[in-house]
Amino acid sequence: MLTYNYSYSKLLNLRQYAGKITTAVGSVLKDLGIFHYRGTRGGRKSKFHTKSNKDIDSKNLSNINKKVQEAVRKQKPAKYFHWRAGQINVNTCSDDFLLHETLIQIKAANLDIVCMQEVRRIGTGAISHEGYNVYWTGLKIKKMYGVAIAIKQSPHIKVSNVYYVYERLMAIDVTIKNCKLRIVSAYSPTESGSESSKDIFYAKLSKVTRVENNTKLLLMGDFNATSTITTRKSLFDGNLHRFQDTDDISNDNGTRLINYCSDFKLCILNTWFDHSNVHRITWHSNDGVTKKTLDYNICDHWLRKYVTDTRVYNNYYLSSDHRILVSNMTTPANKAARWKKHKKKKQSKRANMSKLKDRETTTTTSTERYTTLMTVLNKAVEEVPKKTRNQNAHPWDGDERLKQLIKERKNINKSTVTYKEEEIKAMQKAIKIRVKELRNEYLYEEASKLNEAHQNRKIFDLWRKAKEHGDVIRKAPKPIKCPGLREHFKDHFNPDQSSLKIPDEISTPPEYIINLRQPEFEIDNEPPSKKEIIDAIGHLKGRKATLDVASEMLQVATENPVFVDHVHRLFEEIWRTKEVPSDWGLSKLTTIWKKKRQST
Structure with missing residues (x-):
C-alpha cells in the first residue's frame, strides 16, 4: 500500500531534500495523483497527504524520483545555511561506552559541531560513531584533562586540518557550506591552578586563534571563569573600557578571559541574548546550591552577526555536572548572502561656489580679481549656519523668584506713576540680593561636587564644567583704552624720508655680496602652481586668519576646482603685472599685554 512512511520516503529518495519539499515538489506529486495539498487551517502549517492507496511498481517510483529531483534542481539555492554548535564538559569519556552515551545525547540535540572538555582519553586519535567524526587529544599516560571535537558527517561540512596543540587545547579547520571556520576546543586550568599553567594555556590559545582574514573563529570551552558581565545581556564585544567599573565578581580566570577577548576583539556570545539564569548557568554543584557560569562560546565580530541564539539546555541527560551550551548559526552560503547594502553617509553642507562657476571674470587687475574672490567667499560664509549660544547665560537664570522680580521691575517701568525712582531702586536691590543668594548656592554645590569628585578621582570632568562657567568666579575684563598708542605707531611707521641716507654697505657693497647677486644656479621665477x-x-593654522575670512573656510573652498582656478589666475596676474592687491597693504594692530594689564 502507498503510505508516506520511512520506507516509502527512502525508496522515493526524498530524505536528501530535507527542507526543500516546497510547492515545487508538491506540485509534481499532485500532478501525478500521489499527494494532495491541504491548505492552512487555524494557523496550522500546510501539509501533503496521500491521495490514494494504490500499489506503485518500481518503474513508476523511478519516474517520480526523477521528476522530483528535477523540480528540486530548478529551485534557487538557499542563501543561508542553518547549523548548531555546542560545547559540554563531559567529566569523562575515557571508554567507548561513555563516548557512545554522550554522542546519543548530542545527536538528540541535533548538533553539527560539538566541543567537549575533560574527555580523559589517552594520546591523540579519531573515531567515527553515531554519525559523528570525533577527534581528541590528551595526556600520553594518564587519563586526565583532554579535549575533543565531534563533527557531524554531512556533505556540507568538510574538515581540512586538525591541530592537536596539547591536552587542554585543539583546533580544527572546517568549511561549512562555503564558510571557512576554525573551531577551537579549550579547557582552562581551574582557579586553584598554578600561574605558570594559566600563562601557558593563554599563550598557546593566543597562538592557535590567530587565523587568516578569510577564516572565521569560533572558540568554545570550559574556561573556569566567573564574571558579572556574563550574568546578563551586556553585549560584550571586546571593548573593555565599557565594563571596567561593572565587573564585581570576576576571578583570576575571568580577568584573563576578558583581557584575552579584549586583545583579540572577540565577542562572548553568552552576553548577546536575553535569557533567564536557568538558561545561562552552565555548572551545578553537587550540593544543589552553588551554581556558576563557567563555559563560554566566543567568536569574532563577523560571525557574531550570523548567530541567532545562544543558551543552555537542561533537558539532555549527560553524566556531568555541566550543562550543554548551544549556539544557533545562520551563515551565508554564497556571495549574494554576504553582500549587504550600506547606507550612504549624509554629506555636510558645503560652501556655495556656484557664482564662481557661472561667472567668468573679465577683470584684468589683481585688485579687482581679489575683490571678486573675497565677495564670493564672504557670501558663502553667511550661508554657513552659525553656532547658537544657550539662552541662559547663568545657571540661575531659570529661577522662578528671580523671574518674578524682573517682571515686577518691568511693570514699574511701564507704570504712569510720577514718583517711581525709589520703587525701582528697591526692586534693583532685591534682584541683586536674589542673584547673590543664587550664586552662593551654585558655588556651594560646585564646591561640594569638587570635594566628592576628588574623593572618587573624577575631578577632571567637573573642572572642565567649572571652566565653561568661568564668569561665575570672575567678571569679564573691562576694555583697555590706549589714547597715545595710535600716534606713537603712526610716527613709527611713517618717518620723515628727507633725513634718511643710504648706508655705505648698500651703496658700495663688498665683493662677496656682489658674487651672491650673480648666482650660477637657476631660480624658478614662475608663479605658484595649483x-x-x-x-x-592646507597648512594655514586655525583661528589665525590674516583676512576677514577664516582659514578653515579657505581650506573647504580648495575642494572646489573653480575656486583654485581663480586663485591661480590671481597669482599669475600678480606675477605678470608685478602689482599686488591694494588690500594686501592693510594691517591690523592688536595690543597684547604681558603679565598684568597696563594703561597708557
Whole structure:
C-alpha cells in the first residue's frame, strides 16, 4: 500500500531534500495523483497527504524520483545555511561506552559541531560513531584533562586540518557550506591552578586563534571563569573600557578571559541574548546550591552577526555536572548572502561656489580679481549656519523668584506713576540680593561636587564644567583704552624720508655680496602652481586668519576646482603685472599685554 512512511520516503529518495519539499515538489506529486495539498487551517502549517492507496511498481517510483529531483534542481539555492554548535564538559569519556552515551545525547540535540572538555582519553586519535567524526587529544599516560571535537558527517561540512596543540587545547579547520571556520576546543586550568599553567594555556590559545582574514573563529570551552558581565545581556564585544567599573565578581580566570577577548576583539556570545539564569548557568554543584557560569562560546565580530541564539539546555541527560551550551548559526552560503547594502553617509553642507562657476571674470587687475574672490567667499560664509549660544547665560537664570522680580521691575517701568525712582531702586536691590543668594548656592554645590569628585578621582570632568562657567568666579575684563598708542605707531611707521641716507654697505657693497647677486644656479621665477596653492592653504593654522575670512573656510573652498582656478589666475596676474592687491597693504594692530594689564 502507498503510505508516506520511512520506507516509502527512502525508496522515493526524498530524505536528501530535507527542507526543500516546497510547492515545487508538491506540485509534481499532485500532478501525478500521489499527494494532495491541504491548505492552512487555524494557523496550522500546510501539509501533503496521500491521495490514494494504490500499489506503485518500481518503474513508476523511478519516474517520480526523477521528476522530483528535477523540480528540486530548478529551485534557487538557499542563501543561508542553518547549523548548531555546542560545547559540554563531559567529566569523562575515557571508554567507548561513555563516548557512545554522550554522542546519543548530542545527536538528540541535533548538533553539527560539538566541543567537549575533560574527555580523559589517552594520546591523540579519531573515531567515527553515531554519525559523528570525533577527534581528541590528551595526556600520553594518564587519563586526565583532554579535549575533543565531534563533527557531524554531512556533505556540507568538510574538515581540512586538525591541530592537536596539547591536552587542554585543539583546533580544527572546517568549511561549512562555503564558510571557512576554525573551531577551537579549550579547557582552562581551574582557579586553584598554578600561574605558570594559566600563562601557558593563554599563550598557546593566543597562538592557535590567530587565523587568516578569510577564516572565521569560533572558540568554545570550559574556561573556569566567573564574571558579572556574563550574568546578563551586556553585549560584550571586546571593548573593555565599557565594563571596567561593572565587573564585581570576576576571578583570576575571568580577568584573563576578558583581557584575552579584549586583545583579540572577540565577542562572548553568552552576553548577546536575553535569557533567564536557568538558561545561562552552565555548572551545578553537587550540593544543589552553588551554581556558576563557567563555559563560554566566543567568536569574532563577523560571525557574531550570523548567530541567532545562544543558551543552555537542561533537558539532555549527560553524566556531568555541566550543562550543554548551544549556539544557533545562520551563515551565508554564497556571495549574494554576504553582500549587504550600506547606507550612504549624509554629506555636510558645503560652501556655495556656484557664482564662481557661472561667472567668468573679465577683470584684468589683481585688485579687482581679489575683490571678486573675497565677495564670493564672504557670501558663502553667511550661508554657513552659525553656532547658537544657550539662552541662559547663568545657571540661575531659570529661577522662578528671580523671574518674578524682573517682571515686577518691568511693570514699574511701564507704570504712569510720577514718583517711581525709589520703587525701582528697591526692586534693583532685591534682584541683586536674589542673584547673590543664587550664586552662593551654585558655588556651594560646585564646591561640594569638587570635594566628592576628588574623593572618587573624577575631578577632571567637573573642572572642565567649572571652566565653561568661568564668569561665575570672575567678571569679564573691562576694555583697555590706549589714547597715545595710535600716534606713537603712526610716527613709527611713517618717518620723515628727507633725513634718511643710504648706508655705505648698500651703496658700495663688498665683493662677496656682489658674487651672491650673480648666482650660477637657476631660480624658478614662475608663479605658484595649483598644487602649491592648495598645500599652502592646507597648512594655514586655525583661528589665525590674516583676512576677514577664516582659514578653515579657505581650506573647504580648495575642494572646489573653480575656486583654485581663480586663485591661480590671481597669482599669475600678480606675477605678470608685478602689482599686488591694494588690500594686501592693510594691517591690523592688536595690543597684547604681558603679565598684568597696563594703561597708557
